[in-house]
Every structure is written in C-alpha cells, then in structure tokens.
Amino acid sequence: MLQLMSEVSVENKIFYAVLLFSWIVYLWEAYLASRQRKIYRTTTHVPAELGNIMDPETFEKSRLYQLDKSTFGFWSGLYSEVEGTLILALGGIPFLWNVSEQILDQMGLGSEYEIVHSLAFLLLATLFSALTGLPWSLYNTFVIEERHGFNQQTLTFFFKDAIKKFLVTQCILLPVTALLLYIIKIGGDYFFIYAWLFTLVVSLVLVTIYADYIAPLFDKFIPLPEGELKEAIEAMARSIDFPLTKVYVVEGSKRSSHSNAYFYGFFKNKRIVLFDTLLEDYSPLNKESTEETPENENTETKFRPKNVNKKQGCNNQEVLAVLGHELGHWKLGHTVKNIVISQMNSFLCFFLFAVLIGRTELFSAFGFHATQPTLIGLMIIFQFIFSPYNEVLSFCLTMLSRRFEFQADAFAKNLGKAKDLYAALIKLNKDNLGFPVSDWMFSMWHYSHPPLLERLQALKGDKQN
Template sequence: MWAQLLDALWALPLEKRIFAAVLLFSWTVYLWETFLAQRQRRVYRTTTHVPKELGQIMDSETFEKSRLYQLDKSTFSFWSGLYSEAEGTIILLFGGIPYLWNFSGVFCRRAGFGPEYEITQSLMFLFLATLFSALTGLPWSLYNTFVIEEKHGFNQQTLGFFAKDALKKFIVTQCILLPVTSLLLYIIKIGGDYFFIYAWLFTLVVSLVLVTIYADYIAPLFDKFIPLPEGTLKEEIEVMAKNIDFPLTKVYVVEGSKRSSHSNAYFYGFFKNKRIVLFDTLLEDYSILNKDHQEETSIEPQNIGEGENPETKAKTKKQGCKNEEVLAVLGHELGHWKLGHTVKNIVISQVLSFCLTVLSRRFEFQADAFAKKLGKAKDLYSALIKLNKDNLGFPVSDWLFSMWHYSHPPLLERLQALQDSKQD
C-alpha cells in the first residue's frame, strides 16, 4: 500500500508532489498522535480501580474523579484535534494561504504600500492569520473552560473575565509577534547566503529576552503578583536558597486561583537575579479557594459525632500543601537549577523535541533526587500526592503514550524512586 502511494506521489509534477508530501506528512503525524491518544484513552476506560501499589496513597473517590476528568479531556482532545487537522487540510486544498496572502497585498496597496513593501504585506498576512486562528479556536477554548474545567471544579473564570483575558492575550501577542517578525524578515532579506545562521541566532536571543522579561512585564498583565509576606515560609525558602548558593532576590505569590484551581511553582531570571513564583493554589495558607471554602463551612453548624475529630471537622482544607511540602517542591525546582537543567533544555530544544522529552524525564528524577539530598524526600512524597490529587492527575499511563508525550514521569514512577530513601 505504502509503495503504491509513494509511486503515485512520485509521478506527480514537482509542485503537486511537494503539496501532496506536506499533506501526507501532516496526516501521518496526526494519525500517530491519535493512535497514541487512543492507547491512553483505553487505559482511562479500563483502569477503574486503584492499583494496589497506590492503595495506601490514593482513595477510590479521588481516583475515579481523576479518571473521569482525564477521560473527558481525552475526548475533547480527539475532537478538537480532528477539527484542527481537517481545517488545515481544507485550507491547503482550497488555496486559503495564497488567498490570504493576495488579500493582504490588496489591503496594503490600498493603504499606499506597493509590492516592494513585502515585509508590510507579510505582517498583514500574519495578523489576519492569527486573527482567523483565534476566532476559530474560540469555541473550543470556551467549551474547554466552561464545560470541561467547570464540570470538574477547576474553572474560576467568569465569561467577562474570559473575554477580557482573551482580548488582552491577542493584543499582547500582536505587540510582540509583529515587531519580532518584521526584524526576522529583514534579517532574512539582507542575510545573504548565511541568512539561516543569523535568523537562528536572532530567534535564540529573542527567546532568551522573552524568558527574562515574561514574569516581570508580561505575566503581570494577566495575573496579580504580590511579594510573599514575611514569615516562616519565606525565611525557610531563603535559607534553603542560600544553602545551595541560589541567588534568590524575590519570592512572589501569584493569584492563579482567579483563573483556575490548578497549582504550580517556578523560578526565573538570569545570573544573580533569580526569583521564585508560587501559585496561591499551591499554598494552604494563601489560597483564596481555601478561604472561601472555610467561610462556606463555617456558616454550617458543626455537628460532631462520636469518634470524629473536632479539629478535622471544623477546619477542612480544599487543596494546597503545607509549608514543609512547599519547600520540598521548591527543592525539586531548585534541583533543576543546581544541576544545570534549564541551560541544557535551552540547548537541546534547538536540536530535537523528542530528545528533550526523554531528557526532561531524566531531569525530573534527578531533581527529585536532589530534593532527597536536601532532606525533603518525605515531604516531596506527600506533596506529589497532594498536587496529583488537587489537579486530578491520573496515575496510570500507557507506556508508549507516556514516553512520547510526558516530560514529567508518571506519579507512580516518581513515588517509587523516592520510596527507598523516604525519611522517617
């Protein structure tokens, strides 16, 4: 079959051969990704009970919630992916790209820009293409946010917040994308025979600059960042950073709970100006969601039955980690810095994305091992379980799907690696 297909492809004229090869490659990649997704979807459907290895760390209710959440996400990904592939194919078959290019040229000429202004025409083409993509992707984004995420208790956005956020993202994207693209096109135009080297160096520099300024100038446009208040947690973070010579300058808490109840933590900055960002959903003591949950539960009368713990009944936390667990998570993240993973990822990302995924999984184990050396194995163990529960992560994965897609090893593998040296 494949031999006949290749023979038929080779018999076509050159331009049609290239066109058919592009379509064939696109659908081959799509079918491969779909095959992998269906393998993982089979895992979601058939694994209906907590594996015995997880019996002590995950209850059946959480496991079922996680399974249904991942199953819904998998179904959504299938249909959105099919739509995206079909849309791209239709655009190619019916000449959507040359039509949009010609339309951009007509628009530019009416605005007083002739054919010699190809960079201007390119920017108009890029603007219209991203606008089209944003509009066609909007229904899928709405469904994902207000149906999938809402159904499983993660969405915290109102429709007005979503609309304002989407418009802001589009404007900010254009403000970055159009100037950078114009400079890149100019470099290509004047670069001569070695334009590809200059273009690669330019994109590398732009990537580094964006990583540097993102948290200080771009992220605050969408979410509120406040310094972590003085207290035990901040002091312990500073001590841990000092012990490994991490040049920490500031620690922020970002109000991610206004957008979603998913949790995260990261650091950024170059050289001697490193900063740590903690999502408020990661912290028991700072999450708005926990405060709202406490207010709701405090309204109801507390009827404590026999054998029930009054403190547990009166003070229920919805999500987040204790200070010791937060420090363990940061110990893992700082391990990435101490072991040079950030720089290595930047280098590897310039070569091959699959290699980056494989290497990233190895880095995750190394960062976990680094947290062990800091004496955080026990707390990291419990923090990983809590974060998996809060984010409804499903702990069972098809091996091929996991190897191809997961930059982080599955929960069970990480827990097993930590188990041997978990502290008493």
C-alpha cells in the same frame, strides 16, 4: 514541456508528502490517545499498589476528568487536522496572502513593501486562528474545566483576558517578525547566522522580562509576606548558592485551581514564583466561603471558589520540597542544557532554511508560483518541511525531560526532602485530578514528567537517573 511536467510532478510530490505525513502523525497520536482512553474506561477501581496513595473518590474523579479531557482532545484534534488539510488543499495560504495584498493596495502600498505585506498576512492569520479556536477554548473552560471544579473565570473575564492576550501577542510578534525579515533581507550569504543571533537575543530578553512586565498584565503578583515560609525558602536557596532576590505569590486562583511554581531570571537576579493554589495557607479555595466583594471591584475579576478538594495545596515543608525539586533543575544545569539544545536546534534550522529558501518548487507546491515571500518560506520550511524532524526532536526532548525530572527529584531527596516531596506529589496529583495509571506507549510518547507511581517508587528507593 517534459521539464515543466517534471517540475509539476515534484511540486505535487512535496505537497502530498506534507499532507500524508501530517495525517500519519495525527493517526499515530489518535491511536496512542485511544489506548489511554481505554485505560480511563476500564480502570474503574484503585489498583492495589495505589491503595495507600489515592482514595476511591479521588480516583474516580480523576478518571472522569481525564476521560473528558481525552474525548475533547480527540474531537479538537480531528477538527484541527481537517481544518489544516482544507486550508492547504483549497489554497488558503495564498488566498490570505492575496487578501492582505488587496488591503495594502487600497492603502497605496505596492509589492515593494514585502515586510508590511507579511505583517498584514500574519495579523490576519493569527486572527483567523484565534477565532476558529475560540469555541474550543470556551468549551474546554466552561464545560470541562467547570464540570470538574477547576474553572474560576466568568465569561466576561474570559473574553477580556483573550482579547488582552491577543493584543499583547501582536505587540511582540509583529515587531519581532518585521526585524527578522529585515535581517534575512539584508544579511547576505550569512543571514542565517544573524537571524539565529537575533532570535537568541529576543528569546533571552523575553525570558528576562516576561514575569516582570508581561505576566503582571494578566495576573496579580505580590511579594511573599515575611514569615516562616519565606525564611525557610531563603535559607534553602543560600544552602545551594541559588542567587535568590525575590519570592512572589501569583493570584492564579482567579482563573483556575490548578497549581504551579517556577523560577526565572539570569545570573545573580533569580526570582521564585509560587501560585497561591500551591500554598495551603494562601489558597482562597481552602476558605469555607468568600469574603464580600467590595462594591468598587469589577465583578468579572472577583474570585469564585468552587473546588471542593479540601485542603488544597501543600504545607510549608511540602512547598519547600517542591522548590527543592525546582531548584534541582537549576543546580544540575537542566535550564542551561535546555537553552543550549534549543539554540543548537534553532541554528541548524536557520542553516537548513538558508539552503532551501532558493528552491522555487517549495513555494509552487503551496500555491506561490509568481512570488517567493520570505515569511511564506519560513512557514513552509519550518512548519511543513521540517515536520518529520520536529516529531523526532520532540520525542527525544520528552525522554530527556523525564530524565531531568528524576534527577531533580533525587536532588530534593538529597536535601532531606524525600518524605515531604513524596507527600507533595500525592497532594498535587489529587488537586489537579491527575490519573496515576497510564498506557506505556502513551506515556513514553507524551509524558514530559514521569508517571506519579514511578516518581514515588524512585523517592522510596535508590533509583538514580
């Protein structure tokens, strides 16, 4: 009896420790967000040091936009925390596991089909998450983003896109999970090595095929037409030995007026992708009016520009400066370093998972007294038990990311792009309604990119990081 009471006590300690830490993290995040919201509310005039960077109208627009986003983040974050707490406190995880078991029983599949059972549970869990998150996503897109001129989607397009994303996610998630569970089952004492190698291969494959086969399911990619910009991009790539093979323009403007650029690919097969909203000469948002929509074109996918920030995007020299920054990440090895850090972390987590998976009290703490399903073990250990470690790691990676950003800016500066990158950062901040004033604690904890003013000061000075 004493031993049983001791075991129950350990289970309760684990359960309440997980809940307590979750709420500590939430309250810490809420405190930081409140500090930043105070900045949004009280900083109503352009600070003197920003007088040559932002006009009062843009400053006020960005202030109101970020204030709306912060307020939305508070309520959505509170809902998420309460929902997670109720799921744990009311036994939502074992309940959903039992529901999926009942579904399999009706199909004539018994307890020996644990992997199939796990996939049914995962499908129900992701469906639940998608449905409960849908109202928040709708509000964010059609109220906040719409109010501030960023949303370009129709309601029909939004729902088609959401359904497509869910289906594509399941087509990847379910087979990968099934293979991972199978490897863990047959891997013996060293299964954590095989599981880690499998996830490494999967991540590399997904990175390789994403832009060629997955992203085009959602957005239209077209080769950048021949001309001055393409020739200049290719020349800059050759100057730093970047093995560029193709340059694409993605039609990001059909869903949002936010802009971006990135590169992908391994070894000698690198591609650059530019959002049309980044390019001053290509962005439909710069047109005075849209062209007539062809009769045979779906009305839900036609473009509906309503952003009034003329001219949106960057000129060719500024685009080259932005790409100089992005290629700096490659030349300085930031991409490889991030992959190495990610895989070292993944290996460590799988090793610790192998150590902890046999602890039945971990399962009992979350309502699994009779069975210890591998998928549930992965969820408990990776999501709950590792949560303190994940918070520390996230903070360290955020600091490292800021250092990498300064280094990439310095690389572009050494290419002779300092003046153009300076101008591009100001334009992109304006186009995306970024607020240039931040609370130091909020910035330190959350900003993976340095605040605008710090980057501009580094470009003008000799700061090296």
